[in-house]
Amino acid sequence: MRTPILQFGTSRFLQAHADLFVSEARAAGQDVGPISVVQTSGDPARAARLAALTSGYDVRIEGMEDRTPVQRVTRVNSVARTLSTETDWAEITRVFVEEARMVLSNTGDSGYDPCPADGTDAPVQDLSYPAKLTRLLASRHAAGGRPIQVMPMELIADNGTVLRDRVLELAEGDALRAWLMRDVTWVNSLVDRIVSQPLEPAGAVAEPYALWAIEDQPGLILPCDHPAVQVVSNLSxxxxxxxxxxxxxxxxxxxxxxxxxxxxxxxxxxxxxxxxxxxxxxxxxxxxxxxxxxxxxxxxxxxxxxxxxxxxxxxxxxxxxxxxxxxxxxxxxxxxxxxxxxxxxxxxxxxxxxxxxxxxxxxx
Incomplete structure (x- = not known):
């Protein structure tokens, strides 16, 4: 099994947004995904969610579409593997180095905030998401440095640029920093969909409206071809x-x-x-x-x-x-x-x- 997409975050938003889009694209015959999902919080209470993601889950779409009431259920089958930074760091590193072509993330409104342990040899779980990502990128660089695309989905203006700059602050060595600028594609994107409530143990209820606006740049690779995925010249x-x-x-x-x-x-x-x-x-x-x-x-x-x-x-x-x-x-x-x-x-x-x-x- 190989998973070209590595996703950090298990939120119901991601379940009803990127994961659903990739699932629908795969069902339509596109050669995209599947996805390995990484839980970054280490919260053991979410173990049932992790297990359910790989079994497939439902997203209930409810609302108005072209002034017509819509109520439908979509089965999502794009998640092939789930891991946790608390217990599976070695396997996460292997997948990142050997399999991933694209990295997605949605780690919450405080996901980029520095942690005291950032930049130290502290255990992985004590690090912020950018610091975890820096360690993984350093491992990929050390293993030969194949190009990779990083597509954050946090609601931060110029999220790709902000994440890149934070990683560059944490990266050690001129060779690594040069590779991060040359061979890592940092993508700015904006996501939009109201996801109102979770389904248990996995899945969500969401509105029909959905948008994944991705800022164009040389070498950009789209996660899938989907009506909600739009490439724009400027996200401003x-x-x-x-x-x-x-x-x-x-x-x-x-x-x-x-x-x-x-x-x-x-x-x-x-x-x-x-x-x-x-x-x-x-x-x-x-x-x-x-x-x-x-x-x-x-x-x-x-x-x-x-x-x-x-x-x-x-x-x-x-x-x-x-x-x-x-x-x-x-x-x-x-x-x-x-x-x-x-x-x-x-x-x-x-x-x-x-x-x-x-x-x-x-x-x-």
Missing amino acids: EIETLKLFILNLAHTWMADQFRQDPEFTPALVRLFVARREATLRRLYETEVLPAFDAAGMGQVARAYVETTIGRFANPYLDHRLEDIAQNHAQKVERRIKAFLSWAEAQGDTAPKTSLSRIVTRTLKA
């Missing part, structure tokens, strides 16, 4: 719209949930049903002026309407409690970053609600 506009309209609103809702326990069950669709006018007022008074200043007002208003429709999906139970995880990091990247971006565009409109969230969360 898509990133800005998603981060500062959809993701910002999710974090704003999560902050409301943290301050107000009234919503039970606390679901995005119920929040929108009750407070759509408040959400629209936030967009109109605090968010859209920045897009107007950037010359993106028309496309941003269209994106707002699409986003509210996705939020209101009557089929998805998207829990605010889940969105509120890693809240401080999300406020930093989605709201504080928006305030800085708005100022850079010349937008001087007051941002009272958003500024209050930043102050309350990051200066507490």
Whole structure:
């Protein structure tokens, strides 16, 4: 068995996004995958999930597609092997060196944060994801250095570039650093799909809408040919719209949930049903002026309407409690970053609600 795709992360998002796309492409006859999935957390509570991934699992797609209700189940069979950095490092290294042509990752909002052990000889599990990746790349380089493509999927602007720069900081030796720049293709990409809840022991419920936007560059290899996979010349506009309209609103809702326990069950669709006018007022008074200043007002208003429709999906139970995880990091990247971006565009409109969230969360 050989797995050309090595994936770090076992999240329900990946299960309903990249893993599903590769599975559908394989079912259509494409010579892509399969995937080895690596659990980076070492959490023993997820052992059942790891075992279930290789047996195949269901993704339930529910929502509106071309104004038509959609409810369908897709079986995902693209995961051939599962490993854990806690117990299987030698095998992960072998797969990385001998089999992998492409590396995917989605390690959460704090996945790139440095750990104290980074850059030391500490046990693998004490390292951040970039430090783990650096060790694996060094092993591949030492074994002959065949080219490889790294495709992070974390919701970080210019994620491939950011990950590359962190790996270069950690890499030791001019020869290794030169190889990392010459023979490793670092890909910027943006992913989008609302995945509202897990199925047990593996699988998920997701909306019909899905996007994997990949920034073009020389030598780029696509993970598969799929309608949701789009190659674009520049990710900037898509990133800005998603981060500062959809993701910002999710974090704003999560902050409301943290301050107000009234919503039970606390679901995005119920929040929108009750407070759509408040959400629209936030967009109109605090968010859209920045897009107007950037010359993106028309496309941003269209994106707002699409986003509210996705939020209101009557089929998805998207829990605010889940969105509120890693809240401080999300406020930093989605709201504080928006305030800085708005100022850079010349937008001087007051941002009272958003500024209050930043102050309350990051200066507490």
